[in-house]
Amino acid sequence: MSTASVSVNRRSFLKVSAAAGGGLMVALYTDAFADLLAQGRQGGAPAAPLTPDAFITISPDGIATITGKNPEIGQGIKTALPMLIAEELDIDWKDVRVVQGDVSQVKFGGQSAGGSTAIPGNYTPMRQIGAAARAQLVAAAAAQWSVPEAELTTAAGKVMHAASKRTIGYGQLAAKAATMPAPALASVTLKDPKNFTIVGKNKVGVDVHKIVTGQALFGMDMNLPGMKFAVYEKCPVFGGTVVSANTEEIKALPGITACFVVAPGPSLANGVAIVADTWWTANQARTKLKIQWNEGTTATNSTMGFDRSALEFSKKAPQTVTRNDGDHGVAMKEAAKTVDAAYQYPFLVHAQLEPMNCTAAFKDGKMEMWATSQTPQQGLSLAATACGIAPTDITMHLMRMGGGFGRRLANDYIAESAVIAKNVPGVPVQLRWTREDDMRSDVYHRAAGWHFLSGGVDASGKITAWRDHFVTVGKGTMPSGSATLGMNEFPARFVPNFSIVQSINESGIPTGPMRAPGSNALAFVMQSFIDELAHAAGKDPVAFRVALLDSTPLPIPQTQGPGGGGGGGGFNAARAKGVVELVAAKSGWGKRTLPKGTGMGIAFHFSHSGYFAEVAEVTVDAQKRVKVNKVWVVGDIGRQIVNPSNANNQAEGCVVDGLGQAMGLEITIDGGKVVQKNFNQYPLIRMKDAPTTIQVDYLLSDNNPTGIGEPAMPPSIPALCNAIFAATGERVRSLPLIKHGFSWA
Amino acid sequence: MAYTLNVNGKSVSVDVPGDMPLLWVLRDVLHLYGTKYGCGVGQCGACTVHIRGRAAKACQVPVQNATAAPIVTIEGLSADGSHPVQKAWEELDVPQCGYCQAGQIMSAAALLATTPKPTDAEIDTAMNGNICRCGTYLRIRDGIKRASGQPVNMTTGRGE
Known part of the structure; x- marks a missing residue:
């Protein structure tokens, strides 16, 4: 069994110790902290299971408490990683309780939610931890019965000795197991996947019961005795600063605890904090705030200006050349058919349903925080920097999150919360953003982009020429975050005369990762333009793609890195072809007669190590009202789906997300400010407009398991747009669709 | 200002401004965290409760208008998640x-x-x-x- 990429620190080792009441704790420690541990980090007393220090705690009643180490944003990882541990521990899933790990590199190794990396990075290490605990229990039974370990088997939380017909539960062995030496992680034997009893089976999310009964669970549900509430007013223009504010007047209002200006810092915007007895009081006081802002240079940014300047760039020589194969100009002259097309997509915000919030209490130089974050270890460091204390003086608890989508990769609100709490020592404070705050202060907008494409096909219908003048946002020659087009983005390497060139719209709008960064926009452009060329060539869109994937690609030079889609990993044409062909078969592509006004569209995309092909079938009426009849999804994310129920949910959600973005979502900038204020101006897709059937299938391939939360999303948008073309003959080259008169049926 | 509400079958008294939305009374005063804040403008429905048996958005109901009718939140839908x-x-x-x-x-x-x-x-x-x-x-x-x-x-x- 290969250990692939191991997110558990390489210097990690297991520590086994007794838990309260005769239990077993299996924890992970790194040697840098061994001295500290030897001194008894917790004063000798083992931690109670509710504040987990260990990955696994087995109590005498046989219940295993397993820590989910990673942030849970709705991707299901709080269920999936413990499933991997439980599988190798060989315990009945009903005897497992899952708790959320606190933020600690020392205890848990890496903790993050981003890049669909949790499954590829943890698939083997989590299994090893479970297997090590199982080995520990087996060793204890062998010692107790004086029999060789090789004669023992395990199942459903019990150790069995067939020869003597003896059976003992893990709970009864826990105390003895705690005295046995810990095995080396890398040496433990892992199960043959064909013997899996938990992994690969549908498991309901571990928090679902709490969710459906309304129990406190999320960041904003945190409550502490004497807790007060904070709001934080920032400049509506990105990067703007406070010149003056009437903080004294605000302080004098009833119910107000404090009002002060927060100085800017790393990932911390300048602004005015108000702390009050209730959040309602704090937020009402904002209406009386009088702040003079210095709006700064971003105030000149506008969507209209960006659009205008992108068009001007398209007529000029590019600023930089990203890639240039063959001779595009000559190939265009020799092509049988050519197509020129300008594609564009807007800024977006994440719009995760739970607005930013964080609870913090600062007392006697120590900070305790209850945070939502996709990168909580970085959040902890940022909080320490922001308020000038040592990271070791911060304890951070991780709360369940009402969505992430990449927004919580940034920890700006954690820095705000820490600084505010430090200003009112001894008082726990919950910082809570409004939806309006969330929409105007997203520091990771999905970047808008403009692509001026020209392509050609030869008489045989093969793509011979492709040029993309990519206009992006950035500063100088540096694109903004997640606003890049890599040199190996498909169909790079598969077209002989191929160039990507680039120009930059000077912008102060902060951008960054949103679910399937880059890919969420690029798949729309590339897969739509491929469809245009297929149409020009008179070829079937599926056959055209298969032929493209069958052509011999240019090699990726070693000096260029792997490239080929977000999350790294080289693009494998055979895997892409596999999902294209399977989704065509599943959807009955070319086999069904569709009524007038109904069409099917296909798209595929590779990102985050996953290959996804999707087909949408839509019906569009004369008023351009679109009904998505069905979507078929086929994904190749390796040999094992850890929790199919959750993976299917992610795939369905990815499709619904993509369709919603495509139809209605756009953030516009005017005067350096976000124009849209709330969901009435940012119409997220609703139930009546979502398809009622999304069929998800997996092409299980002999590759290591990878993630699904991102790569399933990008193809949904071009599949929809290509289906609209098939149904109507109208090619959509810019998003959202509502700008072209489309609406949901 | 004191208001008496009927929440999940119990009569409760709260001392809050009359224009404070029921959402925040439920969450921040009565510590019922199942009802969520998503938008505050009646668009997202994360704060949906039952008022006199009908679905209502708690962010759109000032507490002063919520005193007459029984209110049920997710916590009161069933005792044990058995709905x-x-x-x-x-x-x-x-x-x-x-x-x-x-x-x-x-x-x-x-x-x-x-x-x-x-x-x-x-x-x-x-x-x-x-x-x-x-x-x-x-x-x-x-x-x-x-x-x-x-x-x-x-x-x-x-x-x-």
Whole structure:
């Protein structure tokens, strides 16, 4: 069994110790902290299971408490990683309780939610931890019965000795197991996947019961005795600063605890904090705030200006050349058919349903925080920097999150919360953003982009020429975050005369990762333009793609890195072809007669190590009202789906997300400010407009398991747009669709 | 100003400004955290509760207007998660992040109270005020069908 990429620190080792009441704790420690541990980090007393220090705690009643180490944003990882541990521990899933790990590199190794990396990075290490605990229990039974370990088997939380017909539960062995030496992680034997009893089976999310009964669970549900509430007013223009504010007047209002200006810092915007007895009081006081802002240079940014300047760039020589194969100009002259097309997509915000919030209490130089974050270890460091204390003086608890989508990769609100709490020592404070705050202060907008494409096909219908003048946002020659087009983005390497060139719209709008960064926009452009060329060539869109994937690609030079889609990993044409062909078969592509006004569209995309092909079938009426009849999804994310129920949910959600973005979502900038204020101006897709059937299938391939939360999303948008073309003959080259008169049926 | 509310079958007294939305009274004063804040403008439905048995958005109801009628929140829908909608949500593993789901469940429960076997069109209408950003709409629809004893589309597997 290969250990692939191991997110558990390489210097990690297991520590086994007794838990309260005769239990077993299996924890992970790194040697840098061994001295500290030897001194008894917790004063000798083992931690109670509710504040987990260990990955696994087995109590005498046989219940295993397993820590989910990673942030849970709705991707299901709080269920999936413990499933991997439980599988190798060989315990009945009903005897497992899952708790959320606190933020600690020392205890848990890496903790993050981003890049669909949790499954590829943890698939083997989590299994090893479970297997090590199982080995520990087996060793204890062998010692107790004086029999060789090789004669023992395990199942459903019990150790069995067939020869003597003896059976003992893990709970009864826990105390003895705690005295046995810990095995080396890398040496433990892992199960043959064909013997899996938990992994690969549908498991309901571990928090679902709490969710459906309304129990406190999320960041904003945190409550502490004497807790007060904070709001934080920032400049509506990105990067703007406070010149003056009437903080004294605000302080004098009833119910107000404090009002002060927060100085800017790393990932911390300048602004005015108000702390009050209730959040309602704090937020009402904002209406009386009088702040003079210095709006700064971003105030000149506008969507209209960006659009205008992108068009001007398209007529000029590019600023930089990203890639240039063959001779595009000559190939265009020799092509049988050519197509020129300008594609564009807007800024977006994440719009995760739970607005930013964080609870913090600062007392006697120590900070305790209850945070939502996709990168909580970085959040902890940022909080320490922001308020000038040592990271070791911060304890951070991780709360369940009402969505992430990449927004919580940034920890700006954690820095705000820490600084505010430090200003009112001894008082726990919950910082809570409004939806309006969330929409105007997203520091990771999905970047808008403009692509001026020209392509050609030869008489045989093969793509011979492709040029993309990519206009992006950035500063100088540096694109903004997640606003890049890599040199190996498909169909790079598969077209002989191929160039990507680039120009930059000077912008102060902060951008960054949103679910399937880059890919969420690029798949729309590339897969739509491929469809245009297929149409020009008179070829079937599926056959055209298969032929493209069958052509011999240019090699990726070693000096260029792997490239080929977000999350790294080289693009494998055979895997892409596999999902294209399977989704065509599943959807009955070319086999069904569709009524007038109904069409099917296909798209595929590779990102985050996953290959996804999707087909949408839509019906569009004369008023351009679109009904998505069905979507078929086929994904190749390796040999094992850890929790199919959750993976299917992610795939369905990815499709619904993509369709919603495509139809209605756009953030516009005017005067350096976000124009849209709330969901009435940012119409997220609703139930009546979502398809009622999304069929998800997996092409299980002999590759290591990878993630699904991102790569399933990008193809949904071009599949929809290509289906609209098939149904109507109208090619959509810019998003959202509502700008072209489309609406949901 | 003191107001007396009837929440989940209990009479409670709160001393808050009259214009404070019921949402914040429930969450910050009565510590009932199941009712969520998503937008504050009645767009997302994460704060859906029952007022006199009908689905209502708690962010749009000033507490001074909420004194006359019984209010039920997700915590009061059943004592133990045994309401058919809650059970169906668990069986079909509906949530992703879960933040919107209390509101979705309250809208669905209000629908089923008046329409025991809703059609797809009736489900669409009743659920139109609730946004699920994660896009679990297919499972929400299935959950309503399961809770109302109607067949569920299991093309793609869900739940155990």
